[in-house]
Amino acid sequence: AKRIALLTAVFGLVATSMALASSGARDYGWQLTPTPTDATARFRGASAVSEETAWVSGWQGTGAALEGKVLRTTNRGASWQSVGPPGALGLQFRDIEAFDANTAVIMSIGETADAFRMYRTTNGGQTWTLTFQNTEPTAFYDCMAFFDKHRGLALSDPINGRFRILATNDGGRSWQIVDAAMPPALPGEFAFAASGQCLTVACGRDAWFGTGGDAVARVFHSDDRGRTWTVANTPIRSLSSGGISALAFRDPRHGIAVGSDFAPGAASVDTLALTNDGGATWQL
Numbered sequence: 252a253k254r255i256a257l258l259t260a261v262f263g264l265v266a267t268s269m270a271l272a273s274s275g276a277r278d279y280g281w282q283l284t285p286t287p288t289d290a291t292a293r294f295r296g297a298s299a300v301s302e303e304t305a306w307v308s309g310w311q312g313t314g315a316a317l318e319g320k321v322l323r324t325t326n327r328g329a330s331w332q333s334v335g336p337p338g339a340l341g342l343q344f345r346d347i348e349a350f351d352a353n354t355a356v357i358m359s360i361g362e363t364a365d366a367f368r369m370y371r372t373t374n375g376g377q378t379w380t381l382t383f384q385n386t387e388p389t390a391f392y393d394c395m396a397f398f399d400k401h402r403g404l405a406l407s408d409p410i411n412g413r414f415r416i417l418a419t420n421d422g423g424r425s426w427q428i429v430d431a432a433m434p435p436a437l438p439g440e441f442a443f444a445a446s447g448q449c450l451t452v453a454c455g456r457d458a459w460f461g462t463g464g465d466a467v468a469r470v471f472h473s474d475d476r477g478r479t480w481t482v483a484n485t486p487i488r489s490l491s492s493g494g495i496s497a498l499a500f501r502d503p504r505h506g507i508a509v510g511s512d513f514a515p516g517a518a519s520v521d522t523l524a525l526t527n528d529g530g531a532t533w534q535l
Contacts, residue, residue, distance in 0.1 A: 286328035292320040296347035296357070296447040303327050304352045308335075308344035319344040319359055323376060325352055334376025342366055345393070346447030348423075350400045356382075356423035358395050358405065360444055367392045369405070371423045383417070383426040390415065393442040394449045396458065397423075404429075404477045406450045406460050409436035414460070416477045432479040437465035439491065443510075448497035457503045459530050461485075463494010463510060470495065470508060472530045485533040488512065488521040504529050 288307075296308035305328070308321045319339030322331040335344070335357075342359040349355035353375045359368045367385035372378065385392065390407045397403035401422050407415040413436055416429040441464045442449040450460040458473045468489035473480045485508060487495055493512035500506035506526045511519040524533040 284328075286324075286331070288322055288331040290320060290322060290331070290333065292322075294320075294322075295343070295345045295445065298347050298349040298355065300349050300351055304349075306334075306347050306349040306355050307331075308347035308357050310343040315340075317341060317343070319357075321347065321355075321357060321376060323352075323355075332376075334372075336370050336372075336376075336379035342368070345444045346395050348395060348397045348403065348447075350397075350422070354400075354422070356395070356397075356403070358392060358447075360392060364388045364390060367407075369395075369423060369426060380424075382424055387415075391441070391444075392417075393444040394447045394460075396450045396452045398452050398455050398458075398476065402476060404450060404452070404458055406442055408441040412436055414442070414471065418477055429477050431473075431477060434471070434480060434482045436462075437467070437469075439465040440469070443494065443496040443513075445496040448499065449495070451498040451500060451506075453500040453506075454503050457500070457529070459498050459500065459506065461495025461498050461508050461510070463487075463489045463496075464491060465489060468494040468508075468510060470498065470526075470530045470533065474503070474529075481531075483531055483533065485524050486521060486535045487524050487533070488519075492517065493519075506530060508533065 292309045292311040294307045294309035299305040304325050306323045319342035321335035323334045324331045344357045346358040357370050369383035370379040392407045395405035403419045405417040413433045416431050417426045418429045419426050440462050452458045462469045467484050468487040471480045471482045487510045492514040495508050495510040497509050508524045510522050526533050
């Protein structure tokens, strides 16, 4: 299920040939306007850094022609430039974290273990540096999140019964496996590489990630930048093709979790929950 092309419309950018840009605040809320990208791509990651500049990531093509894709706009979505790294055949750029118009980090997945990679650019995508390439055969990296322009985390599905955390303290120039105090994973539990939002952070220290795949959808929480974790059950429906796909917190206490059943034709029920105690308890 974790390899299914997942759509998370609430948090992720989900379009095949156009991106969405805000046209400004109205009395009744935000209005979204489609902006053509001239790319036949599936976008999964989005990162807006100002009113003018945003980055999106994904892939285009299928089979042997599948290739990772990164686009950037610096004029509020009026036009988009293809700025992805060369040599991206077979890669899907499932998550992107940008810091300004020049600096961004992308995360790829693929059908082989070494396709899980991190790239970084500091010149608007003119050149990219490979900063991490997975060597663990059983790893499956789903998403990443940054506390600030220096410190960030990335999440892998369980390895030897526990989720794995990568950390960077230099803006994604290097990544290290965290020897984290992590509760055991359930036998069928995993995270969703959907919109780059299965892992989220708030206020410089707190991090959360959501899961599915087993009998219960759970949220893991760390208040020390990923070194120690606790876990809580949620009432969101969990099964082999469903669970929590995205999280967001406005502060260390108030958050939202969303999910779905991604099996074709399946009805999605019990897919949104809220917390007001930092993820210790959740209500539909």
